Amino acid sequence: MPTEGKVPARELKRRQTRERLLGAAISEFRRKGMVAAEVGEIVSAAGVAHGTFFFHFPTKEHVLIELERREEERMAEELTRFFKKSPDLPSALTEIVRVLLALEHRLGTTLFKDFLALHFSTTRPPQEEWRQHPVIVAVVEELERARDRGDIPAGTDVFYNAVFFLLGLYALLITIPDIASVREPVIEKYVTTALHGMLGPSGS
Known part of the structure; x- marks a missing residue:
């Protein structure tokens, strides 16, 4: 049971995944712009499954x-x-x-x-x-x-x-x-x- 004030391991992992996706998406946007940016490239750089992107960011505009x-x-x-x-x-x-x-x-x-x-x-x-x-x-x-x-x-x-x-x-x-x-x-x-x-x- 997590101690008071400590972030549960599952939540910490979720946050870390979101940060990796955000960083990868921003890098892709810098190179190509949002419209041309490819979700496949973003998830590949972040090391996560394709659907994980949409779990955290429903659209590229949400990034x-x-x-x-x-x-x-x-x-x-x-x-x-x-x-x-x-x-x-x-x-x-x-x-x-x-x-x-x-x-x-x-x-x-x-x-x-x-x-x-x-x-x-x-x-x-x-x-x-x-x-x-x-x-x-x-x-x-x-x-x-x-x-x-x-x-x-x-x-x-x-x-x-x-x-x-x-x-x-x-x-x-x-x-x-x-x-x-x-x-x-x-x-x-x-x-x-x-x-x-x-x-x-x-x-x-």
Whole structure:
């Protein structure tokens, strides 16, 4: 009988198998992209039976959802640490961009685009309530602080501003080539435009 607080051997094995599958799937997605990735290659690399993949991940998109959950937690922690410094609004928006670009560097261009495209997918499994997305929560809370400080108008809908800023940024990073001379001025203009929208007519 397992001691209190100790993970049973069967559950530990299940978790280890899931981690092997996740790692193998992410590697396959990096090479080929999610659509072209082959489950046969994934299970072979993980050393498990074909059906084991679908026991842990009903679809390939579920792999991306798990990756999204982990990366969002990581990014939210980074943003929260930065926001504790009480940055001004332009610095806060710029940091959000920096954190996303760091994610692109970690995942590689192919997987990063699949990761962001998940937000626009019509076949994505049912969407969770927005408060389960740590990055959205972190950005909304920072905009609330900016509103409380008087940096943006009192009537500003911070939730929609946060979501529109993030989704617009995702769309830009998916569609614009990763070429500094092309991407940087567009992102800079986007941040400036988003900032003016949040500030309203008096802050433009």
